[in-house]
Amino acid sequence: MTPGGYHGRYLDIDLTTGRVAARRIPDDVLRRFVGGVGIGTWLLAQSAPAGLDPFDPRAAFVVALSPLVGTPLTTSAKFAVVAKSPLTDRLCDALASDRFAIELKHCGVDALVIRGACRERSMLIVDDRGATVEPAADLAGLSSADAETQVRARLGASWRWFGIGPAGERLVRFATCSGDGRHAGRGGLGAVLGSKRLQGIAVRGTGTCAVADAARVVAMAKDLSARSLGPGTAKYREVGTIANLLVFNRLNALPTRNFREGTFEDAELISAEAMRTLPSVRKSCAACTIGCEHVFPSPSGAQVRLEYEGLFALGPLCGIGDRDTVIEAAARCDAHGLDVISAGGTVAFAMECRENGLLPDAPRFGDPAGLLAMLDAIAARKGVGDVLAEGSRRAAALIGGGAERFAMHVKGLELPGYEPRALQAMALGLAVSSRGADHNRSGAYEEDFRPGADRTSADDSKGPAAARTEVQAAVLDSLILCKFLRGVFTDVVAESAAMLSAVTGWDVPAEELRLAGDRIVAARKLYNAREGWTRAEDSLPDRILTESSGSDPRFALSRSGLDRMIASYYMSKGWTPAGEIPPEIVRDLGLTDLFPEILR
Template sequence: MRLKNRGYAGKILYLDLSSGEKRIEELSEKPAYNLLGGKGLGALILYNQLKAHTNPLSKENLLIFATGPLTGTIAPGSGKFAVITKSPATGTFLDSYSGGNFGVFLKYAGFDALVIKGKAKVPSILIIDNDKIELREAKHLWGKLTFDTNKVLEKEVGREFSPVVIGPAGERLSPISGILCGTRIAGRGGGGGVMGSKLLKAICVKGTGGIKVHNQEEFQKYVQVALRSLRMSSAIERLKQMGTVSILEFIQSSGALPTRNFQRGEFKEAEKLYGESWKKEAWEKDKACPFCPISCSKITSIKEGPYKGAKLDGPDYETIFGLGTNCGVSDKQAIIEANYLCDLYGVDTISCGGIIGFIIELKEKGIISKHDLDGLEVKWGAQKALVRLTEKICQGEGVGKVLEQGVRALSKRYPQGRSFAMEVKGLELPAYHPQAAKGTALAYALSERGACHLRGAPLGELLGAADPLTIEGKAELFKTKQADLAVIDSSVHCYFTDFGMTLKEVFQMIVPATGFNYQEPKDLAEVGERISTLCRLFNLREGLRSTDDTLPERCLKEPLPSGPAQGEVVELKPMLLEYYKLMGWDEQGIPKSEQIKKLHLNELIPGLK
């Protein structure tokens, strides 16, 4: 049965930039039923069509933009899209997400996914105007900042198109570069570098076809149920009022706010960064992605002082951690300016902040000097140094060429700092201290894209759902959350709806949207488990092993000095072994053949046993 008018456009667009060849394939029901779309579909395409051990920055790597059955519908939070590729930062599976119109327009143009390989002969842009596809030379855009590129595209291509663009960091193939859609970014893991390696500056999409679902009346009924759940959620209300910074105060009180390169879990000047102060001093207005009832984004600008003119979407909580507490900085204007620079050049703020925090500690311990940093005198809380280092990283200027390679590369250059290199699998840690939240610690160790709080970290443990300091039950808690979030990433809609909805509400929307005969929410949980196992198989094929499921030495051996988690380290191995067992994997973290068959992955991947 065809998928068109069942929450899907029903087609996948393949484009080879080297040859100019394009083809359109029908999306069949089997992969859609088993993997939904988004992350799941992208993982299947990547596994089946990318040769093992492909260089992420070679023309052979695939760059996939994918939607799901909820994208572009009236389902809350459905204005999202997924970017899937092999990461230049980690060498592993990468999925990263952004809000904005791009995914909606791609689907309305008739495509559930866009799969790009090869390399253009010259810097180019790809234009998709419903069923018309054009690769256009764009040498004049190469080198431009992201926001400037968007202005030119608006004039040359048209306001009715939604573009995704890379900045100069992506052009340099930086492993910390992202892909921007307006003011939002698919930031983690170096997707911008993959796009830059293909000499692709931008993709502009216009779609006017809309999307239909299988049972419109039933779908609308359960969308209203989901919206009611969101309206009743106090967490959603806080996101509406304060955005993601609303959680900073609570994370601080839990002792889980990473400070000074994760040396501590509390920041002495945290009050200067609480939500009310941002609302009073910096925010101009709210902004929402398509089909979003939350409007978590806050538009911020600087109207006076040395950073006058900076205007951006944010900073969000992760950025305030990365460019703020992790570097000992509490000055809002400095954080805004550093965030603005990252957006202009297309750089991931979490990784940028992780790099700077690591560099400051290297300097603090006498491992490097200011002469290694182009004469910059860096220290905790030095706001001018923060901005200048961010600028160097974003521009790849001077020492910035070295720094932008990431914390793992820097720890190889300066092995004396290896014990406090805060990365997993090559990806810098996000904004929750793993020693103060043991389920989150497990998530960091196991996430297929490297340290990540959005691949199953049970953040509810910090909100009272479980004792954050115990390891008991955390493997099962993570497994459940990982499956739920894999469904969200594959359906494709926003994580933040998860603060007010459960898998039941997602199930109630997906069934009438697609017509798939899932009988109960646990059937969707199995879809999520299938997707996580597929991503694990990809990483195993690329050479990762259970020894890569680990944390920085600091988290395992260096007790937190103060706060609610004082004295805590992470006892990781018991949680890992329990998780492997729950997933049907062996003690080396390899999925057993009977589990592969149970999840029907052998039917989706030729030759898999």
């Protein structure tokens, strides 16, 4: 019997032929990979051969649900999309929250694997009966939000949509996929859908998915909801993540003007406090009690869910201290379907290239109109925007002349808003993450904020700390629960294991779930190794390792310091000094069948 919370099957969809097959996911796979990014990684690894270009029609795009979707557990209406990133050429998983997850669960599947490519602009329609592909030329050029409105007008209001905008259609390598205004943002997975000429996925399900112990799940849900309204989430509820801006600025951890400095002189002007004078509204994802979204009006009339990452990337990183410009820039990223971090990071890169005479058509730091125009040009792939649409790493190679030294990325993914030289546990987390420079797959900043820790020391304690937060993130991203809940848990993994047990009927000890997290981290790493990862990729941009932030010697990180932390991370995981996973660990984690080539 299939465990509670799962259907034990996925739809294997070939867009080229239109064939759809329902395939089984074995129970032991469900238990070992849980769901979300875990199941998504398992499906991706076996669904496409090694070495494919992310835009190759044979490349797979996976949508993976989790066992908690559809339960009353708060924040559980989430899903993962997993594919090989066109920005990094490595594995990318991204999460989104929406009722889309619940509708897809009610279609009787745990995942979709989408391969092939449509001959014309199309949409995928998934319901209880399976999946079909329909023409969707009318959606071309629309924002994801407008496409969603059009699809629901056509199919009915009960349908949910997850799709791309103009940037995805034009294969901008940091294009997002979106639904209900929420984005699977990082890594350019919207461009993967665009390469398949798939505008998006419409779903509606009418089925159910039983849980093993409904009464226990309801009791846990009530308890978790109550705790989610307590002090552990107060920051997210009352201010939102934009509260980070002034904090990070004070800690010299606010990346400014393409990571040249760690503080921004106009931070107050674009702070949460400055935003509070605007008529904002607070919203929440489906099935979420926290309500972290703080929505602000843009000058063009859009309603923008403003988060710290967009604020930092489109503000200080580009030297922009004008509140309205930052909000408008975030609105344009939403409308075009651009990842705000990579968009801001790539424009900041272009601004520094301009300063150094390498890209005369790029705007200068602090040029509001130039920023907005450049975002439009990237989405349209017009002029210099066509170069920047490739992301900072590829753009630097195209521009030449030493532009590489201004491209602030890890594995091709632009850095998020955590200054690595001021947060050195996070520096390690960014360097070793399989997704590239990423603040959601590593929560190592928690170590930097721990009383007694030295956040400017590249010491051996950072390795185990980064490894622990990475496993914790893998557990939460597989269940899937919102990371903003972590402050309400005494032990994230132990409480997650109890929830998983109640939903599935398994008896899952905390250690088993921790091991599953470790397995998922290893599986992503093995996927990357299969696709060509080398030890040199686990690093940080030269600027971080050769210049101090803002010329302040307190905030400096040497290459040898980073290497020391990386060595402590590898050692804590039992990996080799070269960062490879020894065969016995691959076997112990049960990953041999998934990555047989690694053992050859």
